[in-house]
Amino acid sequence: xxxxxxxxxxxxxxxxxxxxxxxxxxxxxxxxxxxxxxxxxxxxxxxxxxxxxxxxxxxxxxxxxxxxxxxxxxxxxxxxxxxxxxxxxxxxxxxxxxxxxxxxxxxxxxxxxxxxxxxxxxxxxxxxxxxxxxxxxxxxxxxxxxxxxxxxxxxxxxxxx
Ligand SMILES: NC(=O)c1ccc[n+]([C@@H]2O[C@H](COP(=O)([O-])OP(=O)(O)OC[C@H]3O[C@@H](n4cnc5c(N)ncnc54)[C@H](OP(=O)(O)O)[C@@H]3O)[C@@H](O)[C@H]2O)c1
Numbered sequence: 001x002x003x004x005x006x007x008x009x010x011x012x013x014x015x016x017x018x019x020x021x022x023x024x025x026x027x028x029x030x031x032x033x034x035x036x037x038x039x040x041x042x043x044x045x046x047x048x049x050x051x052x053x054x055x056x057x058x059x060x061x062x063x064x065x066x067x068x069x070x071x072x073x074x075x076x077x078x079x080x081x082x083x084x085x086x087x088x089x090x091x092x093x094x095x096x097x098x099x100x101x102x103x104x105x106x107x108x109x110x111x112x113x114x115x116x117x118x119x120x121x122x123x124x125x126x127x128x129x130x131x132x133x134x135x136x137x138x139x140x141x142x143x144x145x146x147x148x149x150x151x152x153x154x155x156x157x158x159x160x161x
Contacts, residue, residue, distance in 0.1 A: 001090075005113070007113070012119050015121050025145055034055070038091040040093045043069060061077060061087055063077050104126055116149040133158055
């Protein structure tokens with residue numbers, strides 16, 4: 001399983017339920033990487049999408065503890081075990097904070113967009129640079145959009161010997 005996330009310099013990912021710094025190039029890349037794959041997300045992240053609707057062209061596997069929660073075209077799971085029993089290996093975890101933390105241990109790859117700015121975040125991704133289980137294996141050239149510098153970095157989990 002993989003995860004995809006955009007983080008600031010301190011692994012901040014959101015504030016007040018919103019992204020910190022949406023970058024159109026990053027959002028296009030997100031679409032390219034996730035189209036055709038199941039995506040796994042929390043109910044709060046779903047609510048941030050246009051109309052609160054699931055992402056088109058992808059199975060949307062949504063976590064919610066609310067037994068009454070429904071979202072047309074999405075599959076709802078009430079706990080990690082039920083989700084993992086249904087999620088194919090090519091699923092991509094797309095957030096938010098609680099779902100990244102819940103599923104990082106079953107991911108072998110994290111596609112990180114590093115945004116070289118610091119924001120007043122209230123949601124964070126675990127710091128992969130200080131976790132010896134993870135290595136930044138590949139980086140693409142630094143980019144910039146509207147004066148905001150960023151870079152795509154792929155983290156891989158070390159295989160146990
Ligand atoms: N930078 C990025 O790449 C990125 C990507 C995605 C999201 N974000 C940001 O992340 C923030 C949202 O993160 P969040 O943690 O507040 O919300 P979230 O993870 O999107 O959703 C949380 C909800 O998921 C459900 N849930 C969580 N754990 C569960 C479990 N073990 N079993 C069943 N359901 C479970 C609960 O839904 P119920 O309340 O319905 O029970 C919970 O309220 C926002 O600021 C968003 O913009 C950033």
